[in-house]
Amino acid sequence: MHGPKIIHDENGKIFIERFSLIRRIEHILIILAFLILAITGMPQKFYETAWLGDLMDLIGGLDRARTIHHLTGILFSIQLMLHLLYIVIGIALKKISLSLLPRMQDWRDLSSSIKYYFGYKKTPPQYDTFDYKQKFEYVSILSAAIIMSISGIVLLAPVFATTFFSGQIVPAARIAHSNEALLAILLILIWHIYGAHFAPETFPMDKTIFTGLINKDDLKAKHPLEYNRLFPEDKKN
């Protein structure tokens, strides 16, 4: 397993590649799919809310909103399957490290982070490649995507779905689809937008997911364990 690419630009600044091109494209596709699905989905859930009713009219009515929602949902599910396939193949070939997989250390980090917030610790915990907040978000969105895709397929083809499962799966999928959507949207609006834009250390924006690069100082501040691994000579100084 190789470490990440380290890039020296013409001004002598050092950047570390954090996300490959595929991961960056994946993120942009998720933004698009997420927006389209939320815009066409939420007016279906909250049609009594006046402005969402207006949004429904703007889209062109329920039938059109559903068509767009179904098409985007299918494409999004395909993207999810490719992502899962990538992980499975990556594990099989031992080509990827599961640096986003939560471990016991993340629970310890959470508790020491809370202690730090309340002032019982002088320093925040030292994070590796991904901190527990990022892992939480990744796992939440991944599981949300899986739940949304499965329940979406059940709702799209209920007769087909009930040949394998009992009839209850359909109303259960309906409740899961609509509630998980709400949870995911709130998670993005609250957690992701705060973490990637409004948190004091990242304001106004963490561009790493778009450029793929993080500069050396930021890496040292946010992910010291990875930094120490990549630049062991700095540690000695």
Add this chain to the structure above:
Amino acid sequence: MLNVEIKNRKLDHRKIKYYIMKLLLSIFISSFTLSLMGESSVLNDSCRNCHLPQDNTFHSSAHGPKLLCTDCHNDYGGFPHEKRHFENKRQYSLDKVKTCQRCHYSHYTRALDSVHYVQLKAGNLDAAMCTDCHGHHDIKRPGATRTDITKRCAKCHDDIDKVYRQSIHGSAMANENNQDVPVCTDCHTSHEIKEHNDSSFHINAYKTCGRCHGDQEKMERYGLNTNILTSYLDDFHGASNRIYSQQKQHSEKLIAACYDCHGVHDIKSKKESQTHEEARAKIVQMCKKCHLNATPSFSNAWLSHYPPTLKSAPLVWLVKWFYRIMIPLAIIGLILHILLHIWRASSRGDRLKK
């Protein structure tokens, strides 16, 4: 000063005399006109000489104390009447109902939106217009004759009336004189009656049925399920039709409305006849109307008009409660975490230790 006062008093005296004269004159004139206009008997009596039977029924009608014969028969003022030609009696009636709009403008125009008027315009001269339902000389107040409404419709729609009388609604009306059950006009409206396959009629069916079946008090009176409307609107079909009924765009898509499963005029009580298994078997047949390959397993997706319980639908109940607890917990947790983060970033957290 004094002089002026006396002068004024004289003037007052003359004025009062003048006013009394004026008052007497106006009372005389107005009572004369009233006797001519208001009391229909004066003019109507002259019609009575020839049209006695019509006049008798007219007197006891809703219009009796209010209208003159010539208010409707306005082109027959003179005597002998001017000769006019009509193809037949029906043609005459069709021509004559136009006078109704002079007073009942809103009802008349609404009737112009009805399926009856569409038929009439298309050349079906038997299609109902004002006098076919309300009568002509014998017009009664409409509210007073609720149970008669079905009889009026049955004059043309007797086949539907027969089916309706067998239904839970119709039999309660016919046998028990029940005033709560719907008669024709409660669902079809009275004037702007839409075609039965009109999609707006279909989309808004849940409101039509919901007027009674969404009425808690009324349903409890008959020991009926009070969750009918809410459970329908919570389901995919109901939610869809509700959006269709609210959105600006018109949709021709037919998503199951109340009567697609329960029947239209032949609605039967669910309590009679069937066991649970028979009922479920019937539901599959209903599903198949739209979902052609529906199986019994698929039909179990319909949880009936009751909220899911741990016993009736454990999976649905669990999923529902999982999110009911998870969403607020997760959101509160995340917001607290963010607030703590901001708090610490502003370094006030340090003071705790100091």
